[in-house]
Amino acid sequence: MLTAARGATLILLGALLAQAPLTAQAYQPREPEYSGPPSTATPTVAPTPVPTSAPTSVPTSAPTSAPTEEPSATPTPSTPVAEPAARSWSEVVKQVTETSPGDLQVRSADKSEQAESMLRCFKLDTENYCLGLGFVDKLPTGAQLQSLVSPPTLRAAGDVGVEQDIPTGDLTPADFVAQRAAMPKSTRVSAELDEMQAAWNGREKARELRELVAAGTPPVNPQEPSREAAPATPEAGTTAAPTATPTVTPTRTAPTVAPSKPVPSAPTTPAAPVKVPASAYIMKGFQTSQEKGYWCGPATFQSIDWADDNQKDTQASWAKDLGSTTGGTAISSMVKQTNAKTAWPKSAGTYIVQNVSDWNAQTFFTVHQKHLGVYNAPVIEHVQLLKRYFPYLAFNHSGHYQVGRGYDRANGTIAIFEVFNERRFNSRGNVTDGPRNIPASALFNATLANSFKNIGL
Known part of the structure; x- marks a missing residue:
């Protein structure tokens, strides 16, 4: 009997010892960083091999550091851009399509999340482009x-008795985001790809503008003495010769010719690419006046297209093509229609939406001189229509489009067609539409006062 009891005890003790390593291993899979199959070795042999010592040291340090690093890495940098540089149009299509959020995701997002998804950015070769904002030097x-989706903070608060923010017809960033977010995904992706097509085709122009800014924007024709020109009387006649040469080729062909023919041909090709005149005016007689308070986009485009083909289509037809609503018109639509419906890109290259927030007034003026004096093509001005910058106004107004159509270097002015007539919409307003000459610095500051801070050229 004693031996039987002793045998039963030993059997029970053996069973308990056999369960001990299993219960120890049962906790190991709960470690987040632990990977690999559980060890089947006996507990006396297991501590010596590497596999069992590595998991016990790694999980204690890795889980404490990894979770604290990952959350901070995601929100802090600029969320809009994480895509690699697109080197082909097919890559652009893939990136835009894959990053466009689904309908449920958009509806459940708050305004800031919608802004980040509707204004997301991409790298086109070497240039950064953000939907709605245009080409940017720095990612937002x-x-x-x-x-951006908040109202502009720059107001003429010091103008006593001046009315504030009478709408004139550009689409604010908040309205742009709301419009895109309200679209079904398929419609939204089509609109985004339409915008990105112009950006892809115009990326070389954007690169040249960025390099101009990086070079410090040297003055135009520094060796040429300034010539006087009458700013109040716009001139239609400009030299026709530059229009054949301007197509951005001088800067593009020179680098490729120089390496193959180092000495003889390099000096001759870039020696006299283009000479920017001291003053230039285009589109004389093609000024228009907007027919509705929110039609500055259709009126501006009517003028631009009319001067191109001498056919004056109605503002109502352009409002339809531009997708204008009571909220206004998007600058991306203005650029898209300029490329699709006019011949201006033949002389100026593909029109793009270009952000100017990192420019200065000199760069702004220099770019206008090249575009208007060499390319003989208009600029789509995108300003905040405030009395402080446009003294012919009686009141302050909202975001606005104008036609950039000339300049005078001696007087430092840019000529525009103002398409908004205050008197038409307010009996106490001034007669404001028609040709105007604005100091380049004032027009630049009016562009920065607009939330978008961009132009079309």
Whole structure:
């Protein structure tokens, strides 16, 4: 009997010892960083091999550091851009399609999240393009995108008795985001690809503008003495010769010719590419006046197209093509229709939406001189229509489009067609539409006052 009891005890003790390593291993799979199959070795042999010592040291340090690093890495940088540089149009299509959020995701997002998804950015070769904003020198942060969907902070608060923010017809960033977010995904992706097509085709122009800014924007024709021109009387006649040469080729062909023919041909090709005249005016007699308070886009485009083909289509027809609503017109639509419906890109290259927030007034003026004096093509001005910048106004107004159609270097002015007539919409307003000459610095500051801070050229 004693031996039987002793045998039963030993059997029970053996069973308990056999369960001990299993219960120890049962906790190992719960470690987040632990990977690999559980060890089948006996507990006395297991501590010596590497596999069992590595998991016990790694999980104690890795889980404490990894979770603290990953959350901070995601929100802090600029959320809009994480895509690699697109080197072909098919890559652009793939990136735009894959990053466009689904309908449920958009509906459940708050305004700041919608802004980040509707204004997301892409790298086209070497240039950064953000939907709605255009080509940018610096990528916007999440906070900057969020501030964009707020009303512009720059107001003429010091103008006593001046009415504030009478709408004139550009689409604000908040309305742009809301319009895109309200679209079904398939419609939205089509609109985004339409915008990106112009950006892809115009990326070389954007690169040249960025390099101009990086070079410090040297003055135009520094060796040429300035000539006087009458700013109040716009001239239609400009030299026809530059229009054949301008097509951005001088800067593009020179680098490719120089390496193959180092000494003889390099000096001759870039020696006299283009000479920017001291003053230039185009489109004389093609000024228009907007027929509705929110039709500055259709009126501006009517003028631009009319001067191109001498056919004056109605503002109502252009409002339909531009997708204008009571909220206004998007600058991306203005650029798209300029490329699709006019011949201006033949002389100026593909029109693009270009952000100017990193420019200065000199760069702004220099670019206008090249575009108007060499390419003989209009600029789509995108300003905040405030009395402080446009003293012919009686009141302050909202975001607005104008036609950039000339300049005078001696007087430092840019000539525009003002398409908004205050008197038409307010009996106390001034007669404001028609040709105007604005100091280049004032027009630049009016562009920065607009939330978008961009132009079309």
